Amino acid sequence: MTARQNKIVAFAALGLAGALGLAACGGGTDNAAGGQNGGASDNGGATSGALSGQLAGAGASSAEAAQAAWTQSFIALNPEAQVTYDAVGSGAGREQFLNGGVQFAGSDAALTPEEITQSANTCQGGKAFNVPVYISPIAVIYNLEGVDNLQLSPQTIAGIFSGQITKWNDPKIAADNPDATLPDLAIVPVHRSDDSGTTENFTHYLSETAGDVWTHGEVETWPVQGGQSGDGTSGLVKVVEGGNGTIGYADASKAGNLGVAKIKVGEEFVEYSPEAAAKAVELSPRAEGREEGDIVVELDRKLTDPSAYPLVLVSYLVLCDTYQDQATADLVKGYANYITSQEGQQASQEAAGNAPLTEKLSTDAKASIDKIKAAS
Known part of the structure; x- marks a missing residue:
């Protein structure tokens, strides 16, 4: 199988209870409970107090500061929610996700088509998909x-x-x-x-x-x-x-x-x-051969435009399209929509100095996230 194509201020500690032993991407109702996603808004639908429950994620250490900003801000909007992120590296994060150990992963390399096929069991018979969330x-x-x-x-x-x-x-x-x-x-x-x-x-x-x-x-x-x-x-x-x-x-x-x-x-x-x-990233095409909603950028490293910096990474949020119950699906959808919203991207930019998503990428990511559903 061929390989995949694909400044910092201090930040506060999360201070949250660990949730890394939670059940798979579709963890049961013991692990997630909450209301419906609040719909589109500047904060991606993370309406204050609307969501509750626990989510665990793991993955890329590059986006550690961004994930800290996202989790803290999302929890401030939803005090009954707990979201943790373990910066164990992209490879270990994808592995935990595919093994059902966490409900989302962060990865500086998108899931391959083979890994997406492998995700069917974790994703309740559905499949995983990638959305870009962090450009740096x-x-x-x-x-x-x-x-x-x-x-x-x-x-x-x-x-x-x-x-x-x-x-x-x-x-x-x-x-x-x-x-x-x-x-x-x-x-x-x-x-x-x-x-x-x-x-x-x-x-x-x-x-x-x-x-x-x-x-x-x-x-x-x-x-x-x-x-x-x-x-x-x-x-x-x-x-x-x-x-x-x-x-x-x-x-x-x-x-x-x-x-x-x-x-x-x-x-x-x-x-x-x-x-x-x-x-x-703007000058690079989307990867071919991906299913609709699976958004991967084929980075062009050979750019000669001096206004571009081709030694760049795009970090992805790896999610299931199907979770075990509606509460988990709503919480994942709310968190992912917050990350890709204008408010979420501003929070990570202030914490990590990354580049915010373009309007096109943000819109496309939201369309993919909004298709997340519950198996039952």
Whole structure:
């Protein structure tokens, strides 16, 4: 099976009781109870006090700050509801969802058609689907004393992370940075130790833009021996922060005070921004072969428009179209509609600096979410 095509402020702790042991996506009435979804509004139908019950989700650590903002705001609107999110990584989140351990997942790589087929049991005979909820640049982060403005072409990035470029004063890095004084220092590439949608997006970028150098393909599990690793986005960032000469890749919301390289797009070196990430998504087509309502963006990594930043991820909310009971279906629908609403997208933008969904994506996502139903 081929691989899938696909700045931060502090935030408060959730302070909620864990609900990760809840039943499957269609958990029974012991796990979810509440009123009807309040219908379309600026907050996606999450009318104050209208919904109650418990939901558990797990997945991408890239969207951890966004999910914290979404859960807190949704609970403020619906005090009788509890929503938890465990940032275990995209791969583990999808696995928990497909095994019925959580009622939704967050993933930086959309479910494959095969995984959607696999979801029938979890989804009460229905199927899972993907809706985009979070658009964010992937930053090439580094910690290199004396170098504050680093520029890297895709070929150079690929050379570093494949282990072919091992010193910071390598001629290829020097060619990208003619005005920089680069040290004779070993490069320490840092990768994710867990199965990661960020890794999958990063390696997809390398494969598409520097396939002659990066020969490992688009993968979720890091394929190169050597270097150092960190568990989850925060773990990788800590490893980069802890050394000199380290370089890694992470959702830009977690870059903190680390250096962030400009990447070459066309003939210019481009700095990441939410706007440039959104532009890359706008210029990319929808994935072909998907069923109606399953919304996946086929990211174009080879864009040459310098207003776009093609090293971007789109994180998806993975949901069932059918849940076991109406209360669970209503609560999932209410939470998902809140996330994709203008208010929800503003909340995550303030917390994580991501780019809000375009009006088209938001409208299409709501149409998919509104089809969620109960099996009984």
